[in-house]
Amino acid sequence: xxxxxMWSFKLSTASIVLIPAAVGINYxxxxxxxxxxxxxxxxxxxxxxxxxxxxxxxxxxxGATNNIIYGLTMDPISFIYALTSIAIGLVVGIMAYKGWIKxxxxxxxxxxxxxxxxAIVSTPINIVFWGGQTGNIWGxxxxxxxxxxxxxxxxxxxxxxILVDVPDKIATVLIAYGVFKALPKKLTILYSNDNELEQL
Amino acid sequence: MKVLSLYQERDTIIxxxxxxSKILYIIISIAIPIIMPYKTxxxxxxxxxxxxxxxxxxxxxxxxxxxxxxxxxxxxIIIQGLFNDSNKTAAFRIGSIVFYKEGxxxxxxxxIRVINILCAFAILVLTTKPxxxxxxxxxxxxxxxxxxxxxxxxxxxxxxxxxxxxxxxAQRSRGMETEGKLKVRIKAFVPLIGPVxxxxxxxxxxxxxxxxxxxxxxxxxxxxxxxxxxxxxxxxIKLILVIxxxxxxxxxxxx
Numbered sequence: 001x002x003x004x005x006m007w008s009f010k011l012s013t014a015s016i017v018l019i020p021a022a023v024g025i026n027y028x029x030x031x032x033x034x035x036x037x038x039x040x041x042x043x044x045x046x047x048x049x050x051x052x053x054x055x056x057x058x059x060x061x062x063g064a065t066n067n068i069i070y071g072l073t074m075d076p077i078s079f080i081y082a083l084t085s086i087a088i089g090l091v092v093g094i095m096a097y098k099g100w101i102k103x104x105x106x107x108x109x110x111x112x113x114x115x116x117x118x119a120i121v122s123t124p125i126n127i128v129f130w131g132g133q134t135g136n137i138w139g140x141x142x143x144x145x146x147x148x149x150x151x152x153x154x155x156x157x158x159x160x161x162i163l164v165d166v167p168d169k170i171a172t173v174l175i176a177y178g179v180f181k182a183l184p185k186k187l188t189i190l191y192s193n194d195n196e197l198e199q200l
Numbered sequence: 201m202k203v204l205s206l207y208q209e210r211d212t213i214i215x216x217x218x219x220x221s222k223i224l225y226i227i228i229s230i231a232i233p234i235i236m237p238y239k240t241x242x243x244x245x246x247x248x249x250x251x252x253x254x255x256x257x258x259x260x261x262x263x264x265x266x267x268x269x270x271x272x273x274x275x276x277i278i279i280q281g282l283f284n285d286s287n288k289t290a291a292f293r294i295g296s297i298v299f300y301k302e303g304x305x306x307x308x309x310x311x312i313r314v315i316n317i318l319c320a321f322a323i324l325v326l327t328t329k330p331x332x333x334x335x336x337x338x339x340x341x342x343x344x345x346x347x348x349x350x351x352x353x354x355x356x357x358x359x360x361x362x363x364x365x366x367x368x369x370a371q372r373s374r375g376m377e378t379e380g381k382l383k384v385r386i387k388a389f390v391p392l393i394g395p396v397x398x399x400x401x402x403x404x405x406x407x408x409x410x411x412x413x414x415x416x417x418x419x420x421x422x423x424x425x426x427x428x429x430x431x432x433x434x435x436x437i438k439l440i441l442v443i444x445x446x447x448x449x450x451x452x453x454x455x
Contacts, residue, residue: 013411016345017404020352024360025397031364032392036378036385049397069353072330073204075268076321077314131280131310135272140279147283175390179397187401190408 014190015054022046022062023069029172039138040168047085048092048114048176052101053183054191056093063089080125087121088114092173107177111170118169119161123154132157139164202358205330206261214256214323218429219333220340221437222324228445229320233313235452242312249319258326266318273311280307330354335426344422348411360396367395 025046033042047066051059063085071079095101095110126132132153133140139160146156180188229249233242253259281291284303291301324333331351338347371391372378378388 011345013408013416014404016349016416017408017411018401019349020356021400021404023353024356024400027357028360028364028396029393031361032389035368036388036392038382038385038389042389045393045397049401065349065353069204069350069357071321072325072333073206073354075265076318076325077269129310129314130272131276131306133272133276133279135275140275144279144283147279175393178390179394179401182394182398183401187405190405 012191015058018050018054018058018191019062019065022050023066025049026062026066029175040171041164042168042172042175044085044088044169044172045176045179047089048172049179051089051093052096052176052180053188054093055097056090058191059089059093060086061089063087077129080129081122083125084118084121087117088169091117092176101177101180104174104177107173108170111173112166114173115162115165115169119158119165122161122165123158126157126161127153132160134160134164136160136164202355203330204354204357206265206325207329208258208261208326210257210327212256212327214252215327216429216431217327217437218431218434219324219328219336221434221441222328224438224441226320226324228441230317231445232448233316235448239309239312242309242316246312246316246319249316249323252323253319253326256323256327258322261326262319262322265322266315269314269318273307273314276310277304277307280304280310335424338422339424339428345416348416356400360400363396363399364392368392 023046026043027046029045030041030043033040044063047059047063050062064082067078067082067085071077071082091114092110095113100106100110122134123132126134132147133143134157142163143156143160146159147153229245233245250259253262280303281299282297282303284300284306286302287300289301290298291304292299334342334347334350338344368378371388376388376391377384378392379385
């Protein structure tokens with residue numbers, strides 16, 4: 001039997017239970033980064049883990065749920081950034097399925113791609129809601145200096161977002177990769193979609 | 201059980217309005233300033249939301265929500281006032297630094313839009329119990345599995361936060377440094393997050409089995425523990441909001 005399609009939407013109970021755990025991990029990552037005062041967000045670890053375990057659709061659902069819950073309980077503007085989280089979940093899920101999380105080098109490439117996609121999706125949202133800024137000190141300082149030198153707004157906003165996203169997403173991918181490799185097979189088997197039969 | 205929510209328990213009529221009407225209100229109060237782009241409309245919607253918040257006696261609780269975005273709004277005012285591309289007429293000076301009128305007006309527009317959205321959402325979030333909100337959505341057709349996912353996220357996060365406190369203390373008592381140079385703090389991140397993540401993922405297996413044993417996947421019709429609250433004014437509110445919206449759209453098209 002061959003591996004079933006990565007888009008096959010089999011929302012098993014195991015996948016459903018994975019979603020709250022992944023959102024919790026996102027929240028904890030953000031909390032720890034705050035407590036340790038690290039200059040990164042680290043709020044997508046759970047989304048990436050869920051994508052590596054359950055595929056792009058589960059990852060996308062985790063991303064959407066994450067932002068909906070943040071929007072309801074902390075910061076309503078998070079609702080619209082669900083698009084970015086969904087994009088992250090989809091990208092990591094697709095690349096994981098194609099075998100891009102086999103080594104640290106490949107994982108870093110995944111991180112770069114995710115950072116790029118996340119910046120592309122977030123920039124229009126940033127421009128409409130915040131006039132192009134992102135809320136991060138270093139990024140906004142870069143934005144201010146670019147605008148002062150008459151760069152177009154979309155370019156300044158995009159570079160602002162990339163400056164913050166690249167280190168953040170690469171670190172997130174590496175952490176998620178480390179945890180994924182250390183998970184017992186008993187757990188990863190629950191989510192694997194291939195219907196392969198093993199014969200001696 | 202502690203649930204992650206901002207719900208404030210009060211006895212006002214806003215609390216008795218059903219959640220779907222509040223969601224409708226949010227959509228309309230965000231859509232109207234976009235459809236009718238006069239600057240005063242945004243202020244009017246914001247004013248209505250603030251009045252509703254005062255009636256619901258939760259206005260003081262909105263301040264922390266707004267101050268969350270206040271820092272970034274302040275930075276927007278400064279950066280747009282100084283560097284916006286279409287800056288021509290000076291508004292005022294501080295020393296040798298000039299703030300321009302166009303940039304400040306643009307920043308003001310953004311601030312009004314953001315605060316309007318925050319106030320409208322605050323009405324929903326501060327006066328509705330999350331379980332009630334999810335139950336109304338499930339009654340209207342949301343899959344009960346997604347309803348479960350939303351409810352359990354709200355319960356899992358406080359649980360994980362307290363586990364985090366325990367694990368931080370445990371690791372610190374074993375000699376892990378959490379303060380100091382950046383390198384030291386980075387090294388502390390993995391031993392803190394590792395146990396929490398592993399624990400929660402391994403627990404998912406147990407949780408999945410517990411749900412299956414309780415017929416989570418059954419296709420039979422689910423029944424509800426609570427009776428549905430159907431006050432007469434709920435229908436009236438929904439009707440008024442929809443009529444207002446159609447009126448605004450017609451105004452925009454015809455004028």
